[in-house]
Amino acid sequence: MRVFIVHAHHEPTSFNSAMTEAAKASLERAGHEVTVSDLHAMGFDPVSDRRNFTTTALSERLKQQVEEEYASGHAGFVRELQAEMDKLSWCEVLILQFPLWWLGMPAILKGWVDRVFALGRVYGGGRYFGTGVLRGKRALCATTVGGSDVTYSPAGMYGPIEPILFPIHHGILRFCGFDVLEPFVVYAPTRLIPNERRDCLRKYAQRVLRLDTEVPFMSATSC
Numbered sequence: 001m002r003v004f005i006v007h008a009h010h011e012p013t014s015f016n017s018a019m020t021e022a023a024k025a026s027l028e029r030a031g032h033e034v035t036v037s038d039l040h041a042m043g044f045d046p047v048s049d050r051r052n053f054t055t056t057a058l059s060e061r062l063k064q065q066v067e068e069e070y071a072s073g074h075a076g077f078v079r080e081l082q083a084e085m086d087k088l089s090w091c092e093v094l095i096l097q098f099p100l101w102w103l104g105m106p107a108i109l110k111g112w113v114d115r116v117f118a119l120g121r122v123y124g125g126g127r128y129f130g131t132g133v134l135r136g137k138r139a140l141c142a143t144t145v146g147g148s149d150v151t152y153s154p155a156g157m158y159g160p161i162e163p164i165l166f167p168i169h170h171g172i173l174r175f176c177g178f179d180v181l182e183p184f185v186v187y188a189p190t191r192l193i194p195n196e197r198r199d200c201l202r203k204y205a206q207r208v209l210r211l212d213t214e215v216p217f218m219s220a221t222s223c
Contacts, residue, residue: 046111
């Protein structure tokens with residue numbers, strides 16, 4: 001497998017960081033290729049504007065999709081974005097590694113999506129869902145949440161995790177053609193005792209080795 005991990009946590013000693021390290025080590029030991037974009041370490045700018053482009057389609061007004069489509073056809077993305085787009089094209093499996101903040105992705109990861117998932121590069125021209133540009137690839141959300149599994153249950157204060165992740169799973173990943181795998185969710189990692197922490201990381205290290213054979217719970221072609 002060629003696996004691209006987009007890591008979105010600012011603290012190197014966080015459980016998210018431990019998950020990324022466990023996944024990378026496990027995959028590489030098994031002979032898979034792995035590349036990691038550690039967004040905070042890279043100083044990735046999440047703000048999407050004209051700085052995305054080296055080309056200009058319309059000078060009088062910024063129309064984001066117009067500029068993205070033009071840049072897609074004229075090699076007009078700045079180097080940092082082109083590099084991320086190339087990783088996305090290269091990979092067979094994408095892992096988004098992030099903590100759930102305010103029931104969504106951290107701003108730096110949402111900004112990465114805003115800038116990298118550009119019209120003409122990952123969608124557009126009738127290419128979405130089953131005909132998406134990224135069809136044939138797989139995607140996994142690996143995330144931590146502050147609350148317990150009880151709080152993310154039908155009777156809990158937040159409700160089930162599946163509807164919370166639906167905008168990411170369906171509106172971003174599946175829309176662009178990914179087959180979406182069941183998320184790996186770690187509940188309340190700060191409350192784990194050392195043995196529980198090690199067991200969770202071991203299970204995740206084993207899980208990533210099956211990402212190419214798992215049956216997706218959301219298939220882009222079923223839309």
